[in-house]
Amino acid sequence: MKGERVELSLIGLFEEADSLSTLSGTTPGETVALLEYLLAICYASETYPNSAREWRRWVEEKHSLDQAAAWLAGRPDDEVWDLFHPTEPLGQNALLAPFLDQRGAGPAQLVIEHVGDYNQFFDHHHLEHPAPLPVAEAFRAMLTQHVYGPAGRARISGKETLGPTITNLAIGRLSSRIRVVALGATLGETLRLNLTPSADLPGEFNRSWTAGSQPRRGFRTKPDGRAVSGPADLHSYLGRSILLRPTPEGDAVDRVLLGAGELLDLQPRHLQDAVYAKMPDGRKKPLWASATRALWRDAHALYAGVANPDSPGAVHKGMDLYGRLALFPGADALPGPGGPVSRSINLWAVGLVAKQTTAITWVSGVFPFAPGLGADLHRASKRGSDIAEHVAAALGKAAYSAWTIAYPNPKPADKAGQIARFDARGMHWEATEEPFHILLDETVAGEDVHESLLDYASTVRVTARRFLTERLDSLPRNSQGSQAQAAALRRFDDEMTHPKAPAELQGEPA
Structure with missing residues (x-):
C-alpha cells in the first residue's frame, strides 16, 4: 500500500493517515478495495462516529484514527493475520487447500483485468502462466476480487471439490454500480468522511473464511444472501472463495484457486454512497458504469441527494453520504455573491464496465463539492x-x-x-x-x-x-x-x- 511513494503496513497507514495525501492502487477499483478494507478495520476497532452530529465533529476536529492502529497492533496471538496461514489464511478459504496444487491456476486468475471472460471453462491458456505475483500485489488483487469480481463461472470443478455451486461466481458487491468516495485533503480525512455513523455494533470482521463465529455458506446448493451483521462485516465480506499458494521464498504467489464466495442480503442502508438513475421503464437503480456514456454526463445525480433529498421518486436511505455532506464543516457559512468557498472536497466516482462476464475497463471521474452549494x-x-x-x-x-x-x-x-x-x-x-x-x-x-x-x-x-x-x-x-x-x-x-x-x-x- 502506498502513500507519497512510501510502502506502509496496515498499522502504519492508520498511524500516518493524516500525513498521507492519498492511497493509490494500480487501478481505480483496487484503490476503492483498499479503502473498503481500511473502513472495515475502522469499524471492527470501533473507530467510527455514532451519529451525524458526531460525524461532523470527527471531520472538523480531525478525530484520531490511532484506535484502529492500536486495535491492529493488539490482536491476540491466536488471531493470525497471515496471508499464507495453513488454517486461517487472511481473506481466504482454507477449505480449498486439498485441491490447490492440482486444480489451481496461475496468478493471472487473481487479477480482474488479466482474466478475460469469467466463463472460465472456456479455453483460457493464459491462466496457466506460472509467472509469480509479488505478495503485496496479490493481496491487493484479492481484495479487488472480493469487492468487484464479475459474474461468471469459475474454473474450479465443483463436483471434485466443495460442491456444485462453488463454480457460480456471483457479481461483486460494487461490480454493478458506481461507487462514490468523498475525498478529503488527507487519507485520514477521506476515511472519516466515508465512515457511516452507527449507534449499533460493528458486526464481525471477515478475517478468514474459517475464522470467527460468522456462519459461512456451503456449496452444495445456492443459499439465500445472509444478513449483514454490521458495517465491519459489509466492508470486509469475502465475495470470492480464494486460496493463494506462496513461492518457496514466500515473497510471491505462484498458484491460485478461485470459486464462489459469500452472498449478502443488501438493504438500502448498505448503499450509503449510491446515486440513482432512471431506467427506460421509469424505475430507478443505482447508477452504473458505461463504456459509451461518460460519468460526467450523469454528474447531476451525484448532487441530487444533497440538493433535493426529498424530491418525488428519491430513494430514501436515511442520513446517507450526501445528507452528511450537507453538514460538512463550512455548510453553515455560505459564500457571498462571487465570493470563494472556504472548504471543498471532491466526489470520486468509480465503476467497472463489464460486457456480460468479461471485464472491459475501469471508469472514474472526480467532481467537486462545496458545503451549501449542493443546489x-x-x-x-x-x-x-x-x-x-x-x-x-x-x-x-x-x-x-x-x-x-x-x-x-x-x-x-x-x-x-x-x-x-x-x-x-x-x-x-x-x-x-x-x-x-x-x-x-x-x-x-x-x-x-x-x-x-x-x-x-x-x-x-x-x-x-x-x-x-x-x-x-x-x-x-x-x-x-x-x-x-x-x-x-x-x-x-x-x-x-x-x-x-x-x-x-x-x-x-x-
Missing part, C-alpha cells in the same frame, strides 16, 4: 448535461440531413457507415468534458451559475459547429456537396434555436 452544483451539472445532450442530438440530425442529399440511392447495409462519415458526436463528447468540469469548478468558486452556463453553452455550441464543418469537408466540391453541407449546417442552427432547445444555447438564462 447550485446540481443545477449547473443538470443544465450542463442537458445542453450537451441537445447539441449531440443536433449533430446527429445534421449528419442525417447531409446523408440524405449526399447519398440519394443508398444501399441499406451502407447507411450506418455513410451517416457516420458526417457524424461529429464522438468529437463533441470528448471535447465537452473539459468545459463541463470548468463549469463545476466555477460554481464551487462561487461564480454566478447563470453566467457560467451561458459561457459553457456558447463554447459547446461553437465547438460542435466547428466539428460538424470539419466532418462535412469530405463532401465533394460540387453542387450536390454544397447542398449537403448547407442542409446540415442549417439543420444544426435550427436545432440551436428550436423552442425545445435549452435557453442557454440561445444566449438566455434558463
Whole structure:
C-alpha cells in the first residue's frame, strides 16, 4: 500500500493517515478495495462516529484514527493475520487447500483485468502462466476480487471439490454500480468522511473464511444472501472463495484457486454512497458504469441527494453520504455573491464496465463539492448535461440531413457507415468534458451559475459547429456537396434555436 511513494503496513497507514495525501492502487477499483478494507478495520476497532452530529465533529476536529492502529497492533496471538496461514489464511478459504496444487491456476486468475471472460471453462491458456505475483500485489488483487469480481463461472470443478455451486461466481458487491468516495485533503480525512455513523455494533470482521463465529455458506446448493451483521462485516465480506499458494521464498504467489464466495442480503442502508438513475421503464437503480456514456454526463445525480433529498421518486436511505455532506464543516457559512468557498472536497466516482462476464475497463471521474452549494452544483451539472445532450442530438440530425442529399440511392447495409462519415458526436463528447468540469469548478468558486452556463453553452455550441464543418469537408466540391453541407449546417442552427432547445444555447438564462 502506498502513500507519497512510501510502502506502509496496515498499522502504519492508520498511524500516518493524516500525513498521507492519498492511497493509490494500480487501478481505480483496487484503490476503492483498499479503502473498503481500511473502513472495515475502522469499524471492527470501533473507530467510527455514532451519529451525524458526531460525524461532523470527527471531520472538523480531525478525530484520531490511532484506535484502529492500536486495535491492529493488539490482536491476540491466536488471531493470525497471515496471508499464507495453513488454517486461517487472511481473506481466504482454507477449505480449498486439498485441491490447490492440482486444480489451481496461475496468478493471472487473481487479477480482474488479466482474466478475460469469467466463463472460465472456456479455453483460457493464459491462466496457466506460472509467472509469480509479488505478495503485496496479490493481496491487493484479492481484495479487488472480493469487492468487484464479475459474474461468471469459475474454473474450479465443483463436483471434485466443495460442491456444485462453488463454480457460480456471483457479481461483486460494487461490480454493478458506481461507487462514490468523498475525498478529503488527507487519507485520514477521506476515511472519516466515508465512515457511516452507527449507534449499533460493528458486526464481525471477515478475517478468514474459517475464522470467527460468522456462519459461512456451503456449496452444495445456492443459499439465500445472509444478513449483514454490521458495517465491519459489509466492508470486509469475502465475495470470492480464494486460496493463494506462496513461492518457496514466500515473497510471491505462484498458484491460485478461485470459486464462489459469500452472498449478502443488501438493504438500502448498505448503499450509503449510491446515486440513482432512471431506467427506460421509469424505475430507478443505482447508477452504473458505461463504456459509451461518460460519468460526467450523469454528474447531476451525484448532487441530487444533497440538493433535493426529498424530491418525488428519491430513494430514501436515511442520513446517507450526501445528507452528511450537507453538514460538512463550512455548510453553515455560505459564500457571498462571487465570493470563494472556504472548504471543498471532491466526489470520486468509480465503476467497472463489464460486457456480460468479461471485464472491459475501469471508469472514474472526480467532481467537486462545496458545503451549501449542493443546489447550485446540481443545477449547473443538470443544465450542463442537458445542453450537451441537445447539441449531440443536433449533430446527429445534421449528419442525417447531409446523408440524405449526399447519398440519394443508398444501399441499406451502407447507411450506418455513410451517416457516420458526417457524424461529429464522438468529437463533441470528448471535447465537452473539459468545459463541463470548468463549469463545476466555477460554481464551487462561487461564480454566478447563470453566467457560467451561458459561457459553457456558447463554447459547446461553437465547438460542435466547428466539428460538424470539419466532418462535412469530405463532401465533394460540387453542387450536390454544397447542398449537403448547407442542409446540415442549417439543420444544426435550427436545432440551436428550436423552442425545445435549452435557453442557454440561445444566449438566455434558463
